[in-house]
Amino acid sequence: MDFDAIVVGSGITGGWAAKELTEAGLKVLMIERGREIRHQQDYTTEMKMPWDMPFRGHGDSDLYDRDYAVQRLNRHFTEFTQPHFVNDAQNPYQTGEDTRFTWFRSYQLGGRSLAWGRQCYRWSDYDFGANARDGHGTDWPIRYADVALWYDKVESFIGVSGAKEGLKQLPDGQFQPPMGLNAVETHVRAEIAKRWPERCLTVGRTANMTEGKPDEGRAPCQYRSLCARGCSYGAYFSTQSSTLPAAMKTGNLTVITDAVVEALDYDPATKRVTGVRYIDAQKQCQTARARIVFLNAGAFNSVHILLNSAPGGLANSSGTLGTHIMDHANTLSAAALMPGFETHTSFGNRPTGVVIPRYRNMDQMDGIGHTRGFSFQGGALQSTWTQGNRMAGIGADYKEKLRHPGPWRMVLVGFADCVPRATNRLTLDRNKTDANGLPQLKVDFAFGKEEHAALAQAKAEAAEMLTAAGGKVIMGFDQPGPGGTAIHEMGGARMGYDPKTSVLNQWSQSHDIANLFVTDGAQMSSSACQNPSLTYMALTARAAHAAVGMLREGRI
Amino acid sequence: MPKIESPMARREFMAGMALLMAVAPVAAAGAKLVPNPYQPLLREVAQLVIPRSTTPGAGEVGVGAFVLLALDHGLEGTKGLDHAAWLKSTLGAGFLAQPLAKRQAALAALDARAFAGDAAAKPWLAIKRLILLGYYTSETGGSKELQYVHVPGRWDPDLPLKPGDRAFSSDWSAVDFG
Numbered sequence: 105m106d107f108d109a110i111v112v113g114s115g116i117t118g119g120w121a122a123k124e125l126t127e128a129g130l131k132v133l134m135i136e137r138g139r140e141i142r143h144q145q146d147y148t149t150e151m152k153m154p155w156d157m158p159f160r161g162h163g164d165s166d167l168y169d170r171d172y173a174v175q176r177l178n179r180h181f182t183e184f185t186q187p188h189f190v191n192d193a194q195n196p197y198q199t200g201e202d203t204r205f206t207w208f209r210s211y212q213l214g215g216r217s218l219a220w221g222r223q224c225y226r227w228s229d230y231d232f233g234a235n236a237r238d239g240h241g242t243d244w245p246i247r248y249a250d251v252a253l254w255y256d257k258v259e260s261f262i263g264v265s266g267a268k269e270g271l272k273q274l275p276d277g278q279f280q281p282p283m284g285l286n287a288v289e290t291h292v293r294a295e296i297a298k299r300w301p302e303r304c305l306t307v308g309r310t311a312n313m314t315e316g317k318p319d320e321g322r323a324p325c326q327y328r329s330l331c332a333r334g335c336s337y338g339a340y341f342s343t344q345s346s347t348l349p350a351a352m353k354t355g356n357l358t359v360i361t362d363a364v365v366e367a368l369d370y371d372p373a374t375k376r377v378t379g380v381r382y383i384d385a386q387k388q389c390q391t392a393r394a395r396i397v398f399l400n401a402g403a404f405n406s407v408h409i410l411l412n413s414a415p416g417g418l419a420n421s422s423g424t425l426g427t428h429i430m431d432h433a434n435t436l437s438a439a440a441l442m443p444g445f446e447t448h449t450s451f452g453n454r455p456t457g458v459v460i461p462r463y464r465n466m467d468q469m470d471g472i473g474h475t476r477g478f479s480f481q482g483g484a485l486q487s488t489w490t491q492g493n494r495m496a497g498i499g500a501d502y503k504e505k506l507r508h509p510g511p512w513r514m515v516l517v518g519f520a521d522c523v524p525r526a527t528n529r530l531t532l533d534r535n536k537t538d539a540n541g542l543p544q545l546k547v548d549f550a551f552g553k554e555e556h557a558a559l560a561q562a563k564a565e566a567a568e569m570l571t572a573a574g575g576k577v578i579m580g581f582d583q584p585g586p587g588g589t590a591i592h593e594m595g596g597a598r599m600g601y602d603p604k605t606s607v608l609n610q611w612s613q614s615h616d617i618a619n620l621f622v623t624d625g626a627q628m629s630s631s632a633c634q635n636p637s638l639t640y641m642a643l644t645a646r647a648a649h650a651a652v653g654m655l656r657e658g659r660i
Numbered sequence: 661m662p663k664i665e666s667p668m669a670r671r672e673f674m675a676g677m678a679l680l681m682a683v684a685p686v687a688a689a690g691a692k693l694v695p696n697p698y699q700p701l702l703r704e705v706a707q708l709v710i711p712r713s714t715t716p717g718a719g720e721v722g723v724g725a726f727v728l729l730a731l732d733h734g735l736e737g738t739k740g741l742d743h744a745a746w747l748k749s750t751l752g753a754g755f756l757a758q759p760l761a762k763r764q765a766a767l768a769a770l771d772a773r774a775f776a777g778d779a780a781a782k783p784w785l786a787i788k789r790l791i792l793l794g795y796y797t798s799e800t801g802g803s804k805e806l807q808y809v810h811v812p813g814r815w816d817p818d819l820p821l822k823p824g825d826r827a828f829s830s831d832w833s834a835v836d837f838g
Contacts (some may be wrong), residue, residue, distance in 0.1 A: 153810065153830075161797065165734040170759035179836075253836070284817035327812040330834050449821035452812035453832055487838035488827040489806060491798040493789050498709045498768050506796075507805060509827045515837060612674035 107358070107394040108655075110380055110408065112365050115215025116637050117624040117644040118400035119347030124648035125398070126356035130655075133358045133392055134351075135382055137401075138211035140216065140361040143344035147334025149184040172438050173587050178208045178591070182342075185332040188212065188219045198533045200548035204586035207547065207593065213361050214343040215402065216403070219368070221330040221591070222311040222340050222455065223481070223645040224264045225634035226255050226275040226348040230466055230477065232233070232629045234521070238475040241428055241524035242600040244629050245610035248275065254642035261350075262341035263317060263454075265325075266309030273477070274461040274634070280314045283325075284429065286300045287448035288484035288512050289458050295573040302463045303569070308456035308481060311341035320349065329453030340455070363390070364540055368397060369414040376660075377418075383540050396651055396660060400644070403429070403625030404530060407596035408545050410622075411532050419597070419614040425607055426531060428524035429547075429595040430631040433555035434582035437518035438566035440575030442484060444510045449486060457483035458602055460516070460569075462633055464561070473557030475519035477633045480566060482513040513578075514570060518562035519584045519590060524632040530588075530596050549587040559584055592636050594625035612647035618660045623647045698744035702727050704756060705747065708767050715805040723794035727787065730794070736786040746783050779808045802829040 105160040109131035122134045140146075147542045154160045163183035168176040175181050175189040190209040199205050210216040229248045235241040253274070259278040267282040286291060312331070316324045322338035322345055331340050338345035351357040361432055362385035368390065369378045379393035399406040407426050411417045417425040462477030464470055471477075487510025495505070532543040563582040570577055583600065587593070600606025603615035612627050614620040623644040625636060632639075654660040706727065707719025718724075730736070731743050750757075751766055758766070771788065774781035795801035802808045806829040829835070 151810065153799070153808070154802055155799045159730070159733070159735065160793060162730075162735055162793065165736075167733075169734070169739075237833050254727070283815055287818045290818070327814075327815045328810065447818050447821050449825070450817050451814070451819055452809075452815040453830070454815050454817070483831040483833070485838055486831070488831050488834035489792060489801075489829060490835050490838055493793045498769055499764060500713060500806075502710055503710050503805075506792075507826055509821060509825065509834075510838060513838070635691055 105133065105392045107131050109398060109399055109651075110135065110392055110394040110395045111398045112342055112380060112406070113215060113400035113402060113624065114213050114348070115210070115402060115624075116220065116343070116357070116398065117640045118215065118398075119217060119343035119351070120215065120641050120644040121398040121623060121648055122351040122357055123193060123340060123347040123398050124645050125652065126354040128648070128652040129356065130652065131356050131358075132351070133360065133394065135365055135366045135380065135392070136213050136215075136361045138213060138259050138361065139213075141213045141344065143349075144336040146267045148187060150330065150333045150336060152184065159183050161556065174206050177206050180221070180332045184330070185219060188332060188334070191390055194539060196536070196538060196542050196544055198536055200545040200546065203547055203549050205547045205549050206588040208588060208591045209402070213359070214348070214589075215619050217342040218334055218344065219591065220637060221635065222331065222461070224259065224262075224266070224277075224309045224311050224638040225459070225461075226277055227632050227634060227639050228271050228273050228275055230462070231630065231632035231634070234476055234632070235317050235524070242598060242602070242605050245599060245601045246415065250610070251639070251646065253644050254646045255638065257645055258638060258641045260608075262311050262346055263313035263315075263322070264309055264311050264638075265314040267306050269304050269306050271304060271356070271461055273463070273466055276431040277309070277611040279309065282311075283310075283314060283454050283456060285458065286484055287361065287445050288442045288449045288514055291445075292442075292514065292570070292573040292575075294486070296460070296569050300463070300569075300571055303460060305458055305460050308459050310456035312455045317347060320346070321577060322346070325455060327452035327454060330454055354538070360384070364542070365401065365409055365410060366540070366542060368418055369393075370418055370617070373651035375617060377617055387540075396621065398648070398651075399622040400624045403594045403596055403628070404545060404547070406622050406624055407530050407624040408532070408596065410509045411530070412542065419607055419616045419620060421616050422603060422605055422607060424526075424598060424605060426528045426596050427529040428598055428629070429528045429530060429593065430522040430524055431549070431587045431593045432522055432631060433551050433559055433635060434590040435518055435521040435559055435563075435581045435584050436579070437480060437516050437559070437562045438570050438577050438580040438584075439513060439515045440567075440570040441654045442512040442570075442573075442575050444574060448512075449509055450510070457481050471558065472561050474520075474554040475555070476523070476558070476562070477520050478520040478562045479633045480516040480518055480562070482516040484512055486510060486512050487589070508623070514575060516566040516570065518559055518566065519553050519633045520558035520584070521633045523552060524598070524630055525552065530652050545589070547607060551584050551587070553604065555584060556582070568625045592625075592631070594628040594631060594636055597622045597626040598629040599627050600629060611650040613650070614645055621647050621651055649658070696725075696728050698728060698748060699724055700756060701748055701751075702744065704763070705751075705767060706794065708764055709788060709791050710795045710801070716800050718791055718795040718801070721795065721798045721799065721800045723791055726794035726798075728792045730790045736789050738786050738790075740785055743783050747787060750784075751759070751783075756790055773824075794830050
């Protein structure tokens, strides 16, 4: 099989690579390791009620202990969404002796785009400039101005709802109308702004549409907030709802599912990759050839493929392949009771929370023990029957209490910038193989004093803000969950100016191999404290455009 | 097969069958399904926690069987202790034969001890959580006692809440974090 381009992976960035490359006229092969999931036809639990499920949505705990020991720790993992997560027993990985790392994965057509959190935040130059400023990691060879137009393109296409706030640390974008704040959030936003003008609580910018795109078969959000089951309305961005139909429409896309890419084929004479080797559904080894290859297998799996493609790793003349992996340090910074809103309620399920963007270490270095940012996501909500879990009592009065909405509470979850460190890295454990006989990935990862300091400050300031708004703080934490908790694992093939110290150049293109591009989370040189997927998409579209130009000019 | 009149009754029947199939290990073909010996106790205890009001109680809608299924599969961290046997011995062998007022008092006392932090009463907390889960995710508890809207179709961020308004079992944020 010969193609112009091969895209490895079909998730958030694989879909974008396929769309951009096919729309430019290239014949593209997309290879997905998991099974096919068809839009609208294969979202098997989408319309199920809790009483339709054997375990009422909570799932079989015995089964999860055995087969989903890691995935079950994901907040989005339920009996309804289980089909969109991997079986851990069948997809093992290793961790270093002192490492706790929960690797949440979705091996299927659409990858994690089906189950993602949908939060879409632009990076600013505080983020692209972070490494240059404090000396951690290596400087990004790009700045906001290089990406801004690509953010525009991605936001417009995928559909992002949100409010423009004019913040330099969180640039505005091409937004559909925002979803509203509830009564408590509106109050907290105002109280925070009064006391701390530099802190802004705004509704989460989310890839859930408030306006449909009928020409693309996408309806606006129905406010179910059951997104991770799959959405037949196409109201949130996924590969299935958005990029895949666009790529298919060109007639230039071929998709193979159930095919695990083992390695890239490399020709040392020409210093080019010639294609990929993969194991098909019948466990047969196959090859496909193309003029360029885009790796979009998900940060850690793209690194796995490169490490497995040559002794010492392919595209690794710098020796940095697999190093400087990151994940946001993440914890519940504060939860508070919010009295005074007993006559207010809401209707529907808003599929996003609120965000308080970074406000520390911007023009003044005012972080305590850390040099980067933290931000909060969360929201205010009313209790329902689950408050009975904390309530003594039985009988008629107890049932009557649970019949009505309970008190309002508000939560703020902190996300701290993760410093890139050489010691946080991926390697292959050649003594341990998976069902395909491929070496397992080994993760060595630990947060450092910067992340702990940021979360300590986040805890104190979350409590301070909720208290100032009249809340009664009932809990808060300053210790991050295990690495992987934020599901923002990234890095391992970092972008940089210098081929001696980085894997990719400013076009997400290998310094060593001109026709190889890595445009998923692996390319990240720093983490910021925003959800990263929007930036991955923008960088993918940008890299695809660059690659097509280089092909046309005969440079690759 | 019993004759099924309405689609809803049929659905409840099928759900009941699914539960029964899951609860009772299917032995050799043709073997009779053996009812779980704790089913009457769990049915009654569920009904005491959530009794009939204008809507049916928890025991009436099969929550006893759900709790046994859930215990059998270790939900709510119940692995390692036979919670049903513990409940039977804690409430005493004659519990079911006692008059309603005594059954209520005995269970209320156990509940109070558990919420007061008595370690000996702690397994009750998981059983109670499973009763609540079983009831408020049943069609009756979730959509008759409370309100359930699968496709709201709109987001109204601020509406007046009037006394007597029923909560939504389909408010997923509230279920998760409330």
